[in-house]
Amino acid sequence: MTIEQEFPDLTQWPVLQGALAYWGQTLLILVLLGLGVASFRDIIIRFQDTLSSRGFMAAMVGLPIAILGGILGTVRSLAVGLLEIVALPLGIRRVWAIARLAIQESIRRRVLYVLLLFLVPFLFAGWYLPKAEEGQLLYLVGFTNTTIGWLLLPMVLFVVGMSIPNDLKSRTIQTVVTKPIRRIEFIVGRVLGFMIVFTIVILVMGGVSLAYIYYQVSDQVLRDQWTARVPVYAKVEDPNSSPFYFIKQGVAGLAGTNVGREWNYRSHIEGDTPDEVRWFFTFNPKQFAGVDRTKVGMTFDVFKTTKGNPTRDEDESSGVWASLDFIDLQNPQNKFDRAFRVNNNRLTEITIPTSVLSSGQVLVRAQCVTRNQYIGMAKHDLFLLAREQSFEWNFIKGLITLWLKMLFLTSVAVSASTVLNGFVTVIFTIGAYVVGLVHNFLMEVAGGKILGGGPIESLVRLVTQMNQQADIEQGFIRSVINIFDPILTRFLAAVGAVVPDLSTIETAEYVASGFDIPSWLMMRNALLVVGYVIPVIIVGYFLFRGRETAA
Amino acid sequence: MNKARRRKVQYLVSMVVLFTLMIWVGRSLDTMQRRLQISQESLGRVNPVSGTAQLVLGGFRGVAVTLLWHQAQDLQKQGRFFEIEPIVKSITLLQPHFYSPWEFQSWNFAFNIAAEWEGVRDKYYWIEKGIDFMKAATETNRSKSDLEWYVGYMYFTRFGQSDEKRYLRELFRNDEDLDFVQSQSGVKDNYLVAYDWFTRANGTVLSQNIPPKRMAPHPFLCRPALSRSYYAETLADEGSFGPRIGEGWQLAYRDWVQFGLLGGKDRSKDLLFRLEYSPSEMEALTPEEKHWRYHYNRMVKYDHWKIRCQTEALPELQSAREAIFQANKARESGAYAKSLEFFEKGLPLWRGVMEKTEEYREDMLFKEDCQLMEDDYLRLLAHVGRSTPVRRPFDGLVPPLRDSLASQVQKSADEIKDLVKGQLEGAEPPKAPSPDTPAP
Structure with missing residues (x-):
């Protein structure tokens, strides 16, 4: 299990407080920005009205009044809107009524048929998925998650995206808006109703998937991998120091020897030298109490500079060896060491006496023992196993991630559909989703970190079949690129700043690798999505308020 | 008719x-x-899932x-090898008759990914994956001789020629997947399975x-004979002596002759230039034909x-090889007297064969084999303090190893000397700047 990106632990109150304060500030800026735009629009309308009815001079004289009126009008409108939002809990019955309508509409539009469609891939998946025990869970979890995701996506797009525009077109919306119902209640009710339907669909699909995975995996996988390990990773209290570092030729640093691997997740140490890797663990020792021995898991990379002589028995069976020292930092006499053959890129588990963990502060040192060979390690490559939880619960946590994605899409689609027509809403929502998925790439393009330049330059290279490194000669094309690429990359950066990075909320790998999805990741994902959904709904509400629905 | 009805x-x-x-x-x-012959069924096996995937994606298939x-x-860079397989399968489902992905990825599995693993069992697993993948390619792309040839080549090289061949061949013999x-x-x-695939190609x-597209016909078509030859040779190297080796060499000889009889003498029409001729036919060849016969013979070492x-199939050479194998084994374990025995x-059996087959x-x-063997024997005699025989075992047939090495060293030294001398003589002396040369 590799963890390339760490997020602040939002389960800790001070961290959460900071995050909420930042989110609040952003929301405030958004509100002020909205206020500014709306006021400006109002002022222009007032100015134009006077201009067309009483002439230019009167309009100029009346401008200060128009400005004042515009600002006051918008503030009033905003205040009313905000009051409606704050008063939302009072209208919970009306919200529920709208939600029920949305549920009925979904069922009427045969959304539940997707459950039948969902069974089709399962009929054939067994033929095409690899059967080997290694990686079996990875394939199966990956397959079920992808299938659920890809079936739900069009459902959300077409059912949600088309819903309000269809109501507007057929004017059935008038039967709703003429009732004593607030527009925020209408929007929230819609989102709620659709999400109830999607939750049912996800639960059914998840249940079928779990049963399918259970009956597909071999007995050995059920015995060894059907779990959710709760690991304790290296951690220190001081945020300015690293709990993991290398010592190379007597000097401490965050990297060891570079052996030339393209993926620089791990760094290596050379065998039969004093070079070593250190992990510092600070944890609550109570979680290990009550057992004599504790499991330690590790996944290291082996880089061999010589094959040895593979025709000799002893060389083949010897492999690459590492030694591990566990030292209790409170009582350095209390220690334990162990040498073992490294199983290249596979999770290896050893047991250590729990007594060495008694103080809650442990240093682990690793060295490569075999001459001329290297071992690669990263911070999350070694962990203490606190406990194991059920695979099923972890799978459900994985489904919650999927649910969060659907919540994001539903809110975007509902809000967008208040002003856009159905088909445009679908395109807009697909756009938001794709941008969310390729967010990282987009930001790299916007930041000029991708070879081959910005959008226009890439297009030129693509069409002229030019490689990414070659210079484009000075001339007309180069000038066009120089003018438009900076504009387009700034636009991309702006789009990237608005849409969340949906690729970072993925949790399927945790489930498939048999690791518990950490609570801080669940919290972070939930806050990320909810933090987006609230402003999206608010924006949707104000847009809907400004829209004429009466004929 | 009103307007709507007309429409x-x-x-x-x-x-x-x-x-x-x-x-x-x-x-x-x-x-x-x-x-x-470009319809689905004439290109290869028709796969309903592949067809559906192609249809659903339409023009976005390439993307x-x-x-x-x-x-x-990306997954390969991150060492997440097990996740690559389903992705690669999807690629081949989308483009089943574009055989570069099949070819590239099966090589990738059998060579690159296998090399990333440290244990021989893991290497074996990925070689098997690569070969199975290439076999699937031959089913989906019927009539592609190159793909069939590559299956044979992977069996031949990956199990028979790599550094870990001893372990890999052992795992191969103990593998219960008979289809493989x-x-x-x-x-x-592995050599006999390779033989089957080369024969099919x-x-x-x-x-x-x-x-064939990627290779000249001679090296392509000689592979079944080569596989049989390597099979017999490897059995002897591994010490599995018995009638199988002699039979193996005889069958290999038959295959070589069959290969030699393929084709004809017209290079513009025939698929390949024939290599096997009776003495009278050989006499009748024109100088140009002789030239091409010489050329292609050298390409695949046909005569060799x-x-x-023929020689290796002789029972006395097999007995000699067995005795030398036992001698080397005894020598490595320190049983010098037994080794000398x-x-x-x-060695005399070996000499007898050499005298017979000029x-x-x-x-x-x-x-070289003879010289090394002789040298081992003479050094062992010296090591145990026994006097060397008056006549070397291969006296009069091959020069001693040390003489050969010395003459080779001398030859190389002379060549280097000539080269340096030639360069010194050939090089123009540096010119003195002329007074008219303008300043840079």
Whole structure:
């Protein structure tokens, strides 16, 4: 299990407080920005009205009044809107009524048929998925998650995206808006109703998937991998120091020897030298109490500079060896060491006496023992196993991630559909989703970190079949690129700043690798999505308020 | 007729016309496909999932394949090898008859990814994956002789030629997946399975009478004979002596002759230039034909292999090889007296074969084997304090190893000297700047 990106632990109150304060500030800026735009629009309308009815001079004289009126009008409108939002809990019955309508509409539009469609891939998946025990869970979890995701996506797009525009077109919306119902209640009710339907669909699909995975995996996988390990990773209290570092030729640093691997997740140490890797663990020792021995898991990379002589028995069976020292930092006499053959890129588990963990502060040192060979390690490559939880619960946590994605899409689609027509809403929502998925790439393009330049330059290279490194000669094309690429990359950066990075909320790998999805990741994902959904709904509400629905 | 009804009738008529046209166009396309052998079923096995995937993606097939390819490359960089397989399968489902992905990825599994693993069992697993993948390619792309040839080549090289061959071949023999390890002759041996696949590839080439794409016909078509030869040779190297080796060499000889009889003398018409001729036919060859016979013979060492197969099949050479194998084994374990006994049994037998087969005696590899063997024996005698015999075991047949090495060193030194001298003489002396040369 590799963890390339760490997020602040939002389960800790001070961290959460900071995050909420930042989110609040952003929301405030958004509100002020909205206020500014709306006021400006109002002022222009007032100015134009006077201009067309009483002439230019009167309009100029009346401008200060128009400005004042515009600002006051918008503030009033905003205040009313905000009051409606704050008063939302009072209208919970009306919200529920709208939600029920949305549920009925979904069922009427045969959304539940997707459950039948969902069974089709399962009929054939067994033929095409690899059967080997290694990686079996990875394939199966990956397959079920992808299938659920890809079936739900069009459902959300077409059912949600088309819903309000269809109501507007057929004017059935008038039967709703003429009732004593607030527009925020209408929007929230819609989102709620659709999400109830999607939750049912996800639960059914998840249940079928779990049963399918259970009956597909071999007995050995059920015995060894059907779990959710709760690991304790290296951690220190001081945020300015690293709990993991290398010592190379007597000097401490965050990297060891570079052996030339393209993926620089791990760094290596050379065998039969004093070079070593250190992990510092600070944890609550109570979680290990009550057992004599504790499991330690590790996944290291082996880089061999010589094959040895593979025709000799002893060389083949010897492999690459590492030694591990566990030292209790409170009582350095209390220690334990162990040498073992490294199983290249596979999770290896050893047991250590729990007594060495008694103080809650442990240093682990690793060295490569075999001459001329290297071992690669990263911070999350070694962990203490606190406990194991059920695979099923972890799978459900994985489904919650999927649910969060659907919540994001539903809110975007509902809000967008208040002003856009159905088909445009679908395109807009697909756009938001794709941008969310390729967010990282987009930001790299916007930041000029991708070879081959910005959008226009890439297009030129693509069409002229030019490689990414070659210079484009000075001339007309180069000038066009120089003018438009900076504009387009700034636009991309702006789009990237608005849409969340949906690729970072993925949790399927945790489930498939048999690791518990950490609570801080669940919290972070939930806050990320909810933090987006609230402003999206608010924006949707104000847009809907400004829209004429009466004929 | 009112306007709406007229429009409906127009639509109906257009639909009927278009559908009729479609049927006609479809039929003619179908006939054309069959004639050019580019219809799904004439290209290879028809896969319903593959067909559906292609249909659903339509024009986005290429985009999807590119994205999947990138994903597979990224996963490989991150060492997430087990996740690559389903992605690669998806690529081949989308483009089943584009055989570069099949070829690239099966090589990737069997060579690159296998090399990333440290244990031999892991390497074996990925070699097997690569080969199975290439086999699937041969089913989906019928009549592609190159793919069939590569299956044989991977069995041949990955299990038989790599550094870990001893372990890999052992794992191969103990593998219970008979579809993968059993040859048509019923023996579990990588060279014999390779033989079956090379023979199949040859069958495809010869039946279509189209030369292979990636290779000249001679090295391509000689592979079945080469596999049989290596099979017999490897058995002896591994110490599995018995009648199987002699039979193996005899069968290999038959295969070489069969290969030599393929083709003809007309290079513009025949698939390959024939190599096997009776003495009278050989006499009758024109100088140009002789030149090409010499050229292609050198390309695949045809004469060498024929002589070698004939000689190695001799029972006395097998006895000699067995004795020398035992001598080396005893020497490595420190049983010097026993080793010398085996040497003294094996070397005269070996000499007898050499005296009988003048042609093979001149073979460089055979000569080297003799010299090394003789040197081992003489050094062992000196080591145990026994006097060296008055006459070397191969006296009069091959020069001693040390003389050969000394003469080789001398030859190389002379060559270097000539080269340096030539360069010094050939180089122009540096010119003195002329007074008219303008300042830079």
